Each structure stands twice: as C-alpha cells, then as structure tokens.
Amino acid sequence: MSSVPIPPHRLSESPNSRSIEIYDWFITASTNPISNAPECDALQASLGIPLPEMTFGNNYLTLEHRPSGLKYTFSTPEALRGVKKGALVEGDGGVKVGHAEKTDPNSTLPMPDFVTSKPYDWTYTTTYSGHESASASVPEAKWKWIAADPEDPSQKIPLAELSRQDPILFYAEIPLFEDELHDNGSSAVIVRIRVMPTCLFILARFTLRVDHVLFRTYDTRIYHSFASSPPLIVRERGGWEAPYERVQRHLPKRDDMTPLTDPTFIAKVLTEMPKHVSQKEGAKTGWRGLGSKTEIAILTPVEGSTSQV
Amino acid sequence: MAPFDLDACIQQLLRKQLLHEVLLREICEKTKEVLMRESNVVHISAPVTVVGDIHGQFYDLIEIFRIGGYAPNTNYLFLGDYVDRGLFSVETISLLTCLKLRYPDRIQLIRGNHESRAVTQTYGFYTECVRKYGSSHVWTYFTDMFDFLTLSVVIDDRIFCRMSVGLSPSIHSIDQIKVVDRFREIPHEGPMADLVWSDPDPEKEDFAISPRYGYFGRPVNLMVLTRNRGAGYTFGSGVVYKFLDENNMSHILRAHQLCMEGYSSLFDKHLSTVWSAPNYCYRCGNSASILEVGPGGSMYFNVFEAAPENERDGPSQQAAQSAGGKLPEYFL
Numbered sequence: 001m002s003s004v005p006i007p008p009h010r011l012s013e014s015p016n017s018r019s020i021e022i023y024d025w026f027i028t029a030s031t032n033p034i035s036n037a038p039e040c041d042a043l044q045a046s047l048g049i050p051l052p053e054m055t056f057g058n059n060y061l062t063l064e065h066r067p068s069g070l071k072y073t074f075s076t077p078e079a080l081r082g083v084k085k086g087a088l089v090e091g092d093g094g095v096k097v098g099h100a101e102k103t104d105p106n107s108t109l110p111m112p113d114f115v116t117s118k119p120y121d122w123t124y125t126t127t128y129s130g131h132e133s134a135s136a137s138v139p140e141a142k143w144k145w146i147a148a149d150p151e152d153p154s155q156k157i158p159l160a161e162l163s164r165q166d167p168i169l170f171y172a173e174i175p176l177f178e179d180e181l182h183d184n185g186s187s188a189v190i191v192r193i194r195v196m197p198t199c200l201f202i203l204a205r206f207t208l209r210v211d212h213v214l215f216r217t218y219d220t221r222i223y224h225s226f227a228s229s230p231p232l233i234v235r236e237r238g239g240w241e242a243p244y245e246r247v248q249r250h251l252p253k254r255d256d257m258t259p260l261t262d263p264t265f266i267a268k269v270l271t272e273m274p275k276h277v278s279q280k281e282g283a284k285t286g287w288r289g290l291g292s293k294t295e296i297a298i299l300t301p302v303e304g305s306t307s308q309v
Numbered sequence: 310m311a312p313f314d315l316d317a318c319i320q321q322l323l324r325k326q327l328l329h330e331v332l333l334r335e336i337c338e339k340t341k342e343v344l345m346r347e348s349n350v351v352h353i354s355a356p357v358t359v360v361g362d363i364h365g366q367f368y369d370l371i372e373i374f375r376i377g378g379y380a381p382n383t384n385y386l387f388l389g390d391y392v393d394r395g396l397f398s399v400e401t402i403s404l405l406t407c408l409k410l411r412y413p414d415r416i417q418l419i420r421g422n423h424e425s426r427a428v429t430q431t432y433g434f435y436t437e438c439v440r441k442y443g444s445s446h447v448w449t450y451f452t453d454m455f456d457f458l459t460l461s462v463v464i465d466d467r468i469f470c471r472m473s474v475g476l477s478p479s480i481h482s483i484d485q486i487k488v489v490d491r492f493r494e495i496p497h498e499g500p501m502a503d504l505v506w507s508d509p510d511p512e513k514e515d516f517a518i519s520p521r522y523g524y525f526g527r528p529v530n531l532m533v534l535t536r537n538r539g540a541g542y543t544f545g546s547g548v549v550y551k552f553l554d555e556n557n558m559s560h561i562l563r564a565h566q567l568c569m570e571g572y573s574s575l576f577d578k579h580l581s582t583v584w585s586a587p588n589y590c591y592r593c594g595n596s597a598s599i600l601e602v603g604p605g606g607s608m609y610f611n612v613f614e615a616a617p618e619n620e621r622d623g624p625s626q627q628a629a630q631s632a633g634g635k636l637p638e639y640f641l
Contacts, residue, residue: 194638
C-alpha cells in the first residue's frame with residue numbers, strides 16, 4: 001500500500017444508497033431491486049419499447065461539483081432512451097437475426113398469420129455516457145466538452161495512477177439493466193465508480209453478446225484529478241465489436257465458455273485486437289459507435305455559487 | 310456397484326454435502342430409467358406445489374421446502390432451469406434427482422432450456438462441475454440425464470404446465486407434443502425448441518414475429534442466424550385462448566420470466582408465471598413464489614424471499630475464496 005495522504009471526506013449511507021463528500025464533490029450511488037410491475041409499466045410507456053427483463057429503474061450514480069454547478073448522472077431510464085426505437089437504419093448497427101420461416105422444415109402444418117411488432121433495437125445497444133443537468137442552485141452552470149489535446153498528458157486518463165493500489169475511499173457497482181435476449185445472448189449496462197485519495201474514476205460499460213453472431217462493448221471512462229487546476233474532467237468513450245468466433249478463439253479452455261459471459265473478459269479481448277479489426281470493421285454491422293474519442297471539460301466556478309449540497 | 314441408500318443421499322444433500330461421483334453416475338442411470346417411461350405430457354393430480362426457475366440457488370430451494378413442506382409430504386412439480394447462474398447447481402440438481410428417483414410419482418421434473426449441454430457450458434454448471442469434482446464427468450452424467458426429462462405436465466386435466474409456455478406455430482395441440490422425439494439435446498429449431506423457448510406477449514393478439522427475431526440492418530451470416538435464432542416466438546391472447554379451447558384446458562402455467570413480485574398473471578388469469586429464484590443472481594432483489602394448486606382447483610401463490618443462508622455463504626464469500634489476489638474494485 002502506498003503512503004498517499006488521505007484527504008478529509010465524509011461517507012454516509014441509507015438502506016439503498018451511499019454517498020461521499022470529498023473536496024468540492026458530492027457523489028451518490030443508489031442500488032435497488034429491479035423495478036416492480038407498476039414501475040415497469042410506467043417506464044415502458046414513457047420509453048415506448050419493451051423493457052429489459054432486469055431493469056434496475058431506480059438505480060443511479062450522481063456526481064455534483066458544487067463550484068461549477070456540474071451535475072452528472074448515470075440513470076437507467078436515460079440509458080434506455082439511448083436504445084434505438086423504430087426501424088433501424090444505417091449506423092444503428094442492427095443485428096440481423098432470422099426467425100425460421102418454418103420452425104420445422106418437415107412440418108406440413110400451416111403457419112398462423114403473423115403480426116409484426118413495433119420495431120426497436122432488440123439488442124438494447126446504447127452509447128449512453130451519462131447525462132448532465134444543471135443543479136438547482138446553479139441553473140446557468142458553465143462547462144462544455146471539448147476534444148482533448150492528445151499531446152497534453154493532463155488531458156488523458158493516467159493508467160499508472162489508477163493502477164496504483166491506493167486506498168479506495170468509496171466504491172460502488174451499479175447495474176442499470178440486463179437482458180438475456182430471449183436466451184440468445186446478453187445485453188447489459190453496469191456503472192462502477194471508485195474514489196481514491198487523489199482522484200475519482202468511473203467506468204460505465206455496455207456489453208452485448210449475440211450467440212454465434214457478435215460481441216460489442218461500449219465504454220465510458222470518466223476521470224478527475226482532485227489536484228487539477230482549473231478543475232478538469234477527462235472523458236474517454238469508445239466502442240468495439242467483433243464476430244463471435246473471433247472472440248471465442250481467445251477462450252483459455254475450449255469447453256469452458258463462461259468467460260463469454262464476463263464483460264471484463266470480452267472488453268479485454270476486443271480492446272486488445274488491432275484497431276482496424278475491432279474498431280473499424282467490427283462485426284460488419286456498420287455501427288456508428290465504433291472508434292474512440294477523448295474529451296475534457298473545464299469546471300469553471302460560477303460566481304456566487306454556494307455549497308448547497 | 311452395491312445398492313445405495315437413497316434416503317441417506319437425500320439427507321447428505323439436504324446438509325449441502327456433495328455425493329461421490331461414482332454414486333452420482335449410478336443415480337443418474339437409474340433416474341434415466343424412470344424418466345424414460347414418462348410421456349412427453351405427464352398427467353398428475355392436485356394437490357401439487359409448482360416451482361419455477363431455481364438456477365443453482367440451493368439455499369432458496371431449501372427455503373421452498375421449509376415453506377412448502379418436504380417431499381414426500383408435499384407433491385412437487387418443478388418447471389425446469391435447475392442449474393446455471395447460481396453458486397450451487399451441483400447440489401441443487403443432485404438433490405432434485407435423488408428426490409425424483411426416491412419418489413417418482415410425487416416429484417415431477419420438466420426440462421428447462423438450461424437443461425442442455427450447450428447452455429450449461431456457458432452459464433456456469435459445466436465450470437462448477439469441473440471445479441467441484443476435478444473433471445467434467447459429473448456434468449456428463451447430468452446432461453445425459455437431461456435428455457430424458459419430460460416436456461410438459463397437465464394437472465387434473467385442466468392446467469397445462471411448461472417451462473416456457475410452449476406454444477409455437479408448429480404446436481397446436483397437446484397431442485402433437487406427445488409425438489415429439491424428446492430424447493436428445495434441445496435442438497435449435499422445431500417443435501421441441503419452441504416448447505422450451507417461447508415467451509408470451511400480452512400486447513399481441515396472435516403469434517407475432519418478435520422484434521428480437523425480425524430483420525434489421527445488414528445481414529449477418531444468415532445461415533447461422535436462421536439455424537440458431539429460429540427458436541422462440543412471442544405469442545398473444547388469441548393463441549392462448551385458442552390453445553386452451555382446442556385442448557379443453559382452463560389454464561396455462563409457466564416459469565422463465567423474472568418479475569419483482571415473484572409471480573404474474575396474464576390474459577384474464579388464463580396464463581400464470583411462477584418465478585422461484587428470490588434475489589435472482591444475488592442482485593435483483595426480487596421476491597419469489599411457489600404455486601400451491603389445491604384439489605378443488607384453488608391456486609395460491611406462496612411468496613417468499615431469499616433464504617438467510619445466502620448472507621453467510623453467498624457470492625461475496627465465494628469471491629473472497631477465488632479472487633486470487635485480484636480485487637475487482639481496482640477496475641480500469
């Protein structure tokens with residue numbers, strides 16, 4: 001364990017949420033059971049698409065930076081709003097799965113008439129990276145995301161610092177949704193946060209597996225160094241994709257397929273492939289989420305802002 | 310092999326102690342002989358308590374016996390999905406198999422879509438067998454036995470029970486289910502696949518092409534897709550009423566659909582879902598239920614929560630044992 005000094009901070013806890021106050025930040029993670037039937041009905045009506053079978057509709061992570069008025073949230077309804085509703089077009093990365101024309105080719109039974117359902121992206125693919133809102137006390141908060149300067153080391157996420165096993169002051173893992181695609185794979189978004197003595201770090205990860213078709217990952221990483229001056233947030237986003245067999249080849253043991261249900265394993269395999277494979281060609285779906293970008297936001301203090309958290 | 314004492318095996322498993330591999334081979338063989346004689350549609354009488362998905366949540370299975378009564382004092386119908394996802398699939402399926410063999414007419418086991426070689430290689434049962442027994446032999450014994458599990462049960466000639474409802478464009482009548490050749494791995498398509506996979510859709514009048522199976526975007530390896538995605542149709546009220554009417558049934562009962570409340574009813578209570586894995590995957594926080602069907606046709610959902618033992622022998626303890634020094638908190 002390194003000898004990093006621990007800054008003053010305050011932890012608080014309620015049955016379904018935990019918070020930390022540290023420097024100018026107030027951070028809350030709320031984890032709850034899956035939504036109940038009335039909540040699901042309301043959310044489904046508002047979204048207009050069938051909900052994933054595990055919808056953690058009440059889970060969220062919020063970060064509030066008092067001086068700038070920044071309020072950044074990860075929530076389930078917003079993550080699902082990122083799922084394409086309606087007919088899929090070029091760029092949506094639609095995964096084509098054929099229903100059998102006849103379930104049994106030898107069957108002589110007549111097929112009943114089909115009713116076509118309202119289309120939506122059945123894979124629940126979302127590039128949701130959290131969303132911003134002005135806090136009540138600072139309606140005209142000042143920040144905007146701009147492309148990071150690749151030459152400036154302060155504008156990228158420092159893996160060395162994050163690899164150091166400094167004490168973790170606050171940790172939370174917040175599932176937003178998960179669906180097993182009628183047992184044809186899996187689609188899920190999980191958000192994780194750790195607050196260290198020197199920084200805070202978030203990973204929001206979308207993972208998709210469509211059995212025998214493809215794997216897809218979309219990661220959002222958010223980093224803030226408490227030492228940055230002016231205060232700066234770095235946000236890295238990226239999407240990767242590859243055909244199923246290409247990922248399957250990386251299984252340590254051929255008969256044991258469990259790693260294919262592990263988002264960390266999938267992300268590792270996808271991100272270690274050459275860029276032109278997993279970030280350009282992908283699984284040939286034309287998904288616009290492929291590729292990576294890094295942005296920063298400078299959190300300028302707003303005059304007269306007070307710590308009202 | 311010398312004859313074994315099944316009652317002793319059951320007692321050992323109730324204490325969550327594993328049976329020896331050789332013993333399990335024998336038990337699976339004997340159970341196959343029992344299952345082989347069952348029809349694809351087994352007829353039973355109430356009273357019976359119906360149990361949905363368990364998914365290796367052994368302590369919650371014990372909780373079911375605590376609240377619903379132990380066999381053979383209570384008759385049980387299990388709808389399938391005994392293994393995968395939970396921490397104790399081996400203990401769960403070992404116990405259920407012994408109970409079936411000991412009380413073949415009081416315990417019914419239907420095949421769920423997880424009672425399959427391919428699915429268990431992905432969702433944990435295979436890995437668990439190898440970890441607990443040092444080889445995949447036990448997995449082979451059980452998955453070979455799964456091929457013999459029945460596909461459906463009818464209670465008192467009026468309640469049709471399936472893992473997932475089991476209506477498909479290729480199945481119109483219960484008689485058709487009776488002639489399916491079930492002694493095999495679950496195929497990717499055809500009536501047997503449809504029996505195991507279909508899900509109901511309360512908004513649809515008739516069979517619908519689920520959007521999940523519709524054609525979107527660019528084609529991706531159509532041959533593979535057609536072969537693997539044929540399974541599973543959503544269906545609506547029209548199909549349910551027609552099926553009930555034509556087969557002279559009054560109710561359809563199924564599992565396989567997670568819900569916070571532990572049970573649900575659709576189509577004017579002509580179709581019920583029973584979900585029996587509380588706090589599913591140790592994180593959903595949901596309730597679970599078992600359905601007690603009485604001799605007079607009464608149906609009562611007995612709702613329960615996760616067993617207290619999960620707190621001291623659950624995922625956090627298991628993770629601590631197998632983390633190997635890697636702390637998940639230090640994600641990058």
